[in-house]
Amino acid sequence: MLVLSAAACDDRSGSSDAAPSSGRCLGPVSSGDSSLEVSAESIGPGSESFPVTASGMIEDTVFVVSRHMSLRPGLVAGFDAADGGLTYHEDVVVDGEASHGTWGATVSGDSLYVGMSFDGPRRSAIMRLDPEEGELVEVGSTAPARLIWDMTTAPDGTVYAVTSRQNNAGLWEYDPDEDTTEFLGHFQNDTRQDARSVAATEDTVYIGLGNASADLIAYDRESGDSRSVLPEELEGATFVYSLEATEDVLAVGTRSPATLTVIDSQDPEHHEVFRVPTGTVQSLEIVGDTVYFTSGSALWRHELGGESPERLADLELPGGQTRGMFHRDGTLHGVGNLGHLWSYDLEESSSRITDLDSGGRGEDPQGEPAQSLAVVDGVVYTGGHFTIGVRELATGELDQVYVPGEPKDVVAHEGTLYLAMYSSGELIRLDPETGEHEVVAESPSGHDRPRALTLDDDSGRLVMAVQADSGGAGSVTVHDSATEESYTIAPFADLASSAVVASDGVAYVAGSSGMQDGDDDAQVAAVDLRTGGVMWTTAPVDGAGVITGLALEDDRLRGLTADGAVFVLDTQTRDVVVEDAGLGPGGLLTHQGEVYGATEEKLFHLDPETGQARVLLEDLDGEWFTWPGLASDGCHLYTMSGSEVLQVGIPGEGSETDARRGS
Template sequence: MTHLNRRNVIQLTALSALGGSVLGELPAAADGLRRPGQFGPASLSAAIVGMAVDGTTGYFVTRGQTPPKVVTYDIVSRTVTDVVSLERGDGGWACTVSGGKVYIGTYSFGDIVEYDPATRVARRLGTIGPSGTIVFAATTAPDGVVYFGTYPRGEVWSLQPATGTLTNLGRAFPGSQYARLLAADETYVYAGTIPAHIVRIDRSTGAKVDIMPVGTALDSGLGALAAGSDRVYAASSFGVHDIARDGSGYVEVPADEEYLVDSLTVTGDGGLLALGRLTGSILRREGDRLARIAQGPEGDEGRGVALLPDGTVFAANGSGRVSILAPGRNTVEQDDLTNDARAAGPELLQSMCAAPDGSVYVGGHFAITVHEPARGISRRYPVAGEAKDIAAWRNRMISALYPSGEVIDLDPRTGRVRSFGRIDNNQQRPWDVVHHKPSGLVLIASAPRYGSLQGALTLLDPATGKMEVRLDILPNQALNAIALDGDMAYIAGDTWGGNGIPPTEPTAQVAVFDISRREVVDRFAPLPDQPSMQHVEVLNGVLYALYKRTSGSWLAYDLATRTVLRSGKLSGYGEIVAHRGRIYAGANFGDNIYLLGPGLESAVRLHTGIGTNWYTVPRIEPVLGARKAWAAVDRNLALIELPS
């Protein structure tokens, strides 16, 4: 077994046949960050989650880089002025300013961090949940007290910045795991939860009252929350509901043709500014409507919007792009934090694809990087989301994006993107993209939005652009993976769907879909009491499956006799691939690559330390005609040898 670590030069290591070897990580740059063009990181990102503004300074917290960074941005000069790494964590959704200091809540440790821009010191004040806690929201009350909202306990916490005292105000709403959004005024702190409730918490007594209007679009989910002038503003796919803070009534403020309003702020004059998710709209309240005043990046998620003292509108998106709208203008200036070498860094991958011409396509946050190892070059192309999976098609690639569900065709030579449109049908998270060469179709498995169960199979003909979305594959299950065997597609299910709602099916199933007839010909459950299947592969009449729940459970299942041939436990869940008559698996929570079969009584661990994380899985992309595969080792593109 080989433990894989970062190397600065190409190395060759002779190992045993089952041990595998690193054939080479591509060389580092002479100094500083190794950009993709120099074959260092497989993917670079400055994607952000947390955002706060203080005067003319913006503060951002990155995601995907471990540990996350606090990025300081001077809005006037349009420049990154400082970057400081936190002690630990994967990102920080919660970010707010109080008394000139920045307060951050991280995941996956649930740390509360105070960052002082004057001294450049980030100090951990405490931890407000067990391992795995996500601090999703932060807000500052007018008197400077800071509040945080958490998952999975759904709690609201207060912080006294002067003393560093953290106080648990309890679960925001009974049974809810998410205190997802927060806003505060002089008297109350307001928590937006999942399922959707707006809970008013008395800052003095802790008394909680649900002021959520009933029978409105807010019932389907909250996008943002703000408070001011004795009003509470709650955003949704409809627009905004302007609610009396005692819950006695509300005014509807629609936003036409918006997918979701996901960022909201109350301006000093009592007005509202907002961002439209995916549309890129910058919105302002005009009477009782939200009107688009400018266009930001399309396909992106909003992270925040602010009105500066001189009337400039400043907005940021999840990709790390910022938009600046000067007073009296209707077009924005855009900047990308990824252009700053300090802010950008190697990220955990979303996807990887080994192309027939020897190129390697790597999907990340809002970008796809094309590596050409033989030529020693790479190109990074922006896309409108996380490239959850990629399949080679002709001399191009097909990718499905999160969170929009958009399906794109990208030319790896030019970066030109053609959109086939969105999957829609309540789908949000594509999981697997495969190309069925005999029919020319591309098949896409996807999971629905939070609070829904029904996933979809999308059949795309890239030549014509025609797309068919099927919701009848596995009832009340998300679709996580597709294995092709001739004209049959074996499709793996997940009874948890998009999460947030109890499963209705007892165990995850596999659907057998006849591609030529475009119909489901069989459904079966390989194991009982296994809610979530992560990946499947078929080789010589045997289906290999790897489960997410229970994490790491795997099996080899004879399709003819419907019997389990072998089963076992890996370190975690991930993907399974067939290559040159062998079955390999990559699993997180241990970051291992295994040989599963055929003919083995138990899995053989080949490589470890490949550097994934809880929300990504190891990628194994076999090289055609060779017992080698591309992978990401410690976030660097690497070529590993597979046993003969």
């Protein structure tokens, strides 16, 4: 039976701050083993923010939509552009199906159109909001696509939406006059390719593709014919990330490399490409003969026919991304990715930022899914979207610290925090007292999604496993905290680096194929951290394509596969024992000398003798924006239950916590 109370245990971490705080007991969490009296207590949301990835402006009201998978249900809210006052709010639930946000929205006539994703069979749908009536209704299905990446409106009011790789980069059309939705086709057979951006003119719809490789498609609205108009200079980019079009000009923003490209709509061979030093071009607005765009927190202007773009201002926008920009009467209005409105007066060259007060979520805002979780010296750190939640266990107080991306893993070393950042692929060092950060190591270009970060205590080296989302494969970046020197290796030719743990100068790295549409067996490589050389590799589980977690227990390496098998690998003999535990993807770590793990639904223990998994808690319904995981402060374990951090006490004596973190 589960005991819902603060846990008492032998705190071997040496920190009195590790004692549990007063928290709220969670009702739905149940014990998986009635003979084991574990204790579990919620300490509250790990990170609270309002991630925004879509917006639209009608008259003086700016509408924002919560980021896909960040809030459940997804949220649509309207704010007065002048003062940020809340004018509309709706948590989007349709026929009992909770939505979970979007990346796409557009305005046609006097209505806002939003492309929402859903948990259930609805998958994704186009929804319309009439601000006068204040009613949000579903007008068209875009199933089987799971995600609408972008939306736009043609001059005649027709709405277009582009969708995810699940239907091979699709284009959809909604006619507001006829109230009909039509699937116009897909443009790539590569299952890793997304239709990422869209713009429309009287005759043409432009679709920006990316992930597997960049492309730019011109779709003839009358004939249905399509062709690529991607300039040769952009063939090495990973995404055509943003688009804006008039009858004469097509403005294109790319990622990796970050460029602004201006194309003659009548003659695509006539174009200009400009490198942008501040990062991916996120939002575009064409006003007369001027292209305005944002990149990072910078606002830029490019005069058509001019030599190069001009940097107008550093907006100092929290989160550093703009998710929609609109021109009204000499003023640019923008929406920040962490729930802020900004405006820039073009005549006065002055800017203003308005905090939207948690995006209108009310007095009890919900937490966001965790990107990562760590507990150090009585403080819980939960990675969020361009922020990290910092909660003091002693007081229960939660603060948010802005960071340049999403921390996919966090490790503490010598009084500082190291964060593995998506989508830069950087390893940054964060001072927990001041919030100041600096980049200490970088991954190769295109290697953008860190999967795990670990510390080799013996050498002081940090080891970051990184997946290349777009090009496939992956890498391992090693940073020596003593010398500040770093290097990168690729232990596998065609596998993504998906998990890592280190000890005694050796890193054990998992290489996986399944998340990149491969069918090779996942492997484990032993890497000498002094030389960067691969000592050996092995495929521990036949037929398993993805390893999501690793942890060390003396000379035994324990692992978890995405399909739920657990294995133990003798690092000396390389003998392997595999058990089909039916757990699903998750993380592992060594806590008080033994290995524990967590998935979205379960917290479990791996028996040190038999290797069998024993479920300690189940029905967690943990919300993660990465593979699920867990953390230890030396006394308690921590994982997610919903969007709240759960503190778990495990009875029994154990040796001191092994600081070698798994993933």
